[in-house]
Amino acid sequence: MGIAENLILFKNNIPPLVSLIAVSKTKPNENILEAYKANQKDFGENYVQELVTKAQTLPKDIRWHFIGHLQRNKVNEIIPFVYLIHGVDSERLLREINKEAQKINKQVSVLLQVFIAKEETKFGLDEQELKSILEKKSEFPLVKICGLMGMASNTQDNIQIKKEFQFLSSLFEKNKKLNPEFEILSMGMSSDYKLAIECGSNMIRIGSAIFGARVPGNSI
Ligand SMILES: *Cc1c(COP(=O)(O)O)cnc(C)c1O
Numbered sequence: 001m002g003i004a005e006n007l008i009l010f011k012n013n014i015p016p017l018v019s020l021i022a023v024s025k026t027k028p029n030e031n032i033l034e035a036y037k038a039n040q041k042d043f044g045e046n047y048v049q050e051l052v053t054k055a056q057t058l059p060k061d062i063r064w065h066f067i068g069h070l071q072r073n074k075v076n077e078i079i080p081f082v083y084l085i086h087g088v089d090s091e092r093l094l095r096e097i098n099k100e101a102q103k104i105n106k107q108v109s110v111l112l113q114v115f116i117a118k119e120e121t122k123f124g125l126d127e128q129e130l131k132s133i134l135e136k137k138s139e140f141p142l143v144k145i146c147g148l149m150g151m152a153s154n155t156q157d158n159i160q161i162k163k164e165f166q167f168l169s170s171l172f173e174k175n176k177k178l179n180p181e182f183e184i185l186s187m188g189m190s191s192d193y194k195l196a197i198e199c200g201s202n203m204i205r206i207g208s209a210i211f212g213a214r215v216p217g218n219s220i
Pocket of ligand 1 (some may be wrong): 023025046067068151188189190191205206207208209
């Protein structure tokens with residue numbers, strides 16, 4: 001099946017209030033345009049240079065989501081092009097985003113990434129760090145913290161995955177009461193989006209189920 005067909009199938013099978021981010025990392029512009037013509041406007045990328053190059057060459061009404069691990073020294077490059085940064089996992093990074101946003105006077109929307117998996121390899125804040133950052137949010141006036149993001153363990157164990165998503169979802173609900181700008185809970189990828197939606201996700205990040213498998217290391 002083609003990319004457009006995959007997208008339409010996907011959209012017909014998720015609740016209307018769940019946003020779909022098409023994760024286009026490593027995929028060429030032609031693939032993105034195919035999805036764009038099928039009315040997809042939100043795309044996710046993991047690498048700063050790749051996002052910037054694509055943003056400069058593709059239609060200007062595409063909303064670019066940065067879903068990878070952002071290094072502080074790359075913040076200035078990405079700020080002008082990014083619509084939402086999903087993976088903010090430290091106060092230092094938040095501070096840097098605010099500083100660079102101030103330079104070009106742009107309000108930047110971010111999600112705070114929470115560590116929910118069993119693996120040590122995934123990034124994210126713990127509950128205490130999340131609390132401490134949210135208490136200081138007035139120090140970052142140009143950053144809008146719109147919600148939370150998380151990645152579940154890479155496992156076949158659905159009970160484990162569900163536990164992790166439920167934990168993140170409860171943190172989201174709790175913090176929403178204190179932070180009126182909290183709207184987005186970004187969780188779920190090709191392998192686990194159904195569970196994520198069951199647990200309250202309202203933004204899923206789907207790559208291979210739309211664009212097909214990625215060739216490892218094929219980043220531009
Ligand atoms: C690559 C990636 C995705 C998409 O993964 P698929 O399994 O291809 O759907 C989602 N979220 C993040 C953070 C990613 O790095």
